[in-house]
Amino acid sequence: MLKINTETEYKCLVTHTEFQRLLKIYKDDSIKIKQTNIYYCDQLNKINELEAMLRNRLYSNSNTLTFKVWQDSELLEFEMDDVDISNELFLDALAKYDVFPPFEEVAEMLTIRRLIDLPEAQLCLDENHYCGATDYEIEFELKEKGDYLNIFIDILAQVSITYEPNPLSKYQRAIKAAT
Numbered sequence: 001m002l003k004i005n006t007e008t009e010y011k012c013l014v015t016h017t018e019f020q021r022l023l024k025i026y027k028d029d030s031i032k033i034k035q036t037n038i039y040y041c042d043q044l045n046k047i048n049e050l051e052a053m054l055r056n057r058l059y060s061n062s063n064t065l066t067f068k069v070w071q072d073s074e075l076l077e078f079e080m081d082d083v084d085i086s087n088e089l090f091l092d093a094l095a096k097y098d099v100f101p102p103f104e105e106v107a108e109m110l111t112i113r114r115l116i117d118l119p120e121a122q123l124c125l126d127e128n129h130y131c132g133a134t135d136y137e138i139e140f141e142l143k144e145k146g147d148y149l150n151i152f153i154d155i156l157a158q159v160s161i162t163y164e165p166n167p168l169s170k171y172q173r174a175i176k177a178a179t
Contacts, residue, residue, distance in 0.1 A: 008141075032113070123138070
């Protein structure tokens with residue numbers, strides 16, 4: 001089944017030390033997930049022109065295909081679980097944005113995620129490995145629309161982290177490192 005969501009999240013890159021301090025607070029409440037993100041481009045470069053992202057997120061026994069694209073000032077997220085990149089329903093969604101196969105893998109990132117379920121959002125503590133680099137990112141993925149930035153800022157403040165939005169997404173960091 002194709003899921004279409006509007007994604008709203010806050011993200012912040014942190015140091016290893018800051019990450020460890022936050023992890024210490026939430027470790028017992030977190031679920032550890034290992035995921036490999038495979039990022040793709042298309043031959044006509046339409047994904048880049050749209051400032052979109054095409055990813056296959058691999059877990060130990062499953063996967064999630066995701067296409068993210070900006071539309072009317074919102075980030076739309078098209079997702080399907082446990083299908084490959086040639087799935088007709090998924091390709092139909094991409095075709096509406098003139099994105100067509102074949103697709104080429106352009107970057108890969110291994111993420112070790114600690115997922116904490118909060119009332120307003122999912123708090124994700126991510127350790128990312130790509131192209132010989134490692135970074136640490138805190139994400140606050142909202143469950144519904146609303147102004148919850150202050151809650152995220154308060155979570156970070158518990159360990160003296162000042163919120164500064166990421167200048168680059170995981171996809172952009174992986175692509176930049178791969179080129």
